[in-house]
Amino acid sequence: MSDDALFDFLHSEIVNYVLERNQSQNKDAKDEDLSNIEYIGFSTGYRMIERLTKEMPRFKDELETMKFICTDFWSAIYKKQIDNLRTNHQGVYVLQDNAFKFLTRLSSGKQYLEVAPRYVSFTCGIIRGSLANLNINCLVTAEVQNMPSCKFHIQVQRT
């Protein structure tokens, strides 16, 4: 009888810890610095995907990797799949989750839209970390317009 309440609560505490820490360090910073939350997500994703894909054959291409992130990987972490995946076939992918787990506990009105970035940073990191481990370097940003729906934008960096 395993439970993911623990993961939920742990995630909230990570957000709290990083914000409190920021506040005590630089009180007068204008924008919230969420980079440490993102980095904790990055480390988690980087290690998590390595364990999940240990026994799997290599992915055929970038698109197949993204599909894996949207289906199996997302289900493993958030107990549901990504609802919609779009791409321009030139390295930009948009993953849409219509009921993103960490936002479903917040009011779905406009009231908390401002704090939504706090609750999606960790996941941006998870995506960036997992793709980094699969040798895809990218930038990941999130866009929240209507809670609890969230769009993750992935921009693959080609060198």
Next chain:
Amino acid sequence: MVIMSRSTSKFDTKKVNSELVTLTYGALVAQMVKDLENTDDVSKQLERLGYNMGIRLIEDFLAKTNTGRCFDLKDTADKIQTAFKMYLGVQPNVSNWSAAGDEFSFILDSNPLTDLVELPDDLKSLKYCNLICGAIRGALEMVQLDVQSWIVQDQLKGDQNTEIRVKFIRRLEDAMPAGEE
């Protein structure tokens, strides 16, 4: 729009959940070690974090298990044992009761929180599992029990088992919040 095939989970959900918590927690501890200079401060912070989680976990626990009031501390220990099983997937033994019956230990053969974890030499004094002690203290405070909890044995430090000690301090009385009649 890309068509994604619906797949049933390929993975062992239980194992994945547990590893997800372990890895996330590990990443957090690593961040704290970077942030805070003093290892004792990290341990303290972890306990506090556990406390915050405990005060929320107990609500989840009571709602899901439908348990009522505990008769005595022994009963409480049994219920925490169930909670271990629910949230960490391991069932510790309850033992080493003090003569007065106000102190006991949870003994874990394996500790999911420390799976995949190794402490470097300069962090040997870190109380990595303090999160659990904090969670126990936080959860029990919500049901009017003031306890102390600390780690006696730790597999991370080469001990055979992980032993978490709990000591009953007192029963808390319902108190009105300050400033209210």
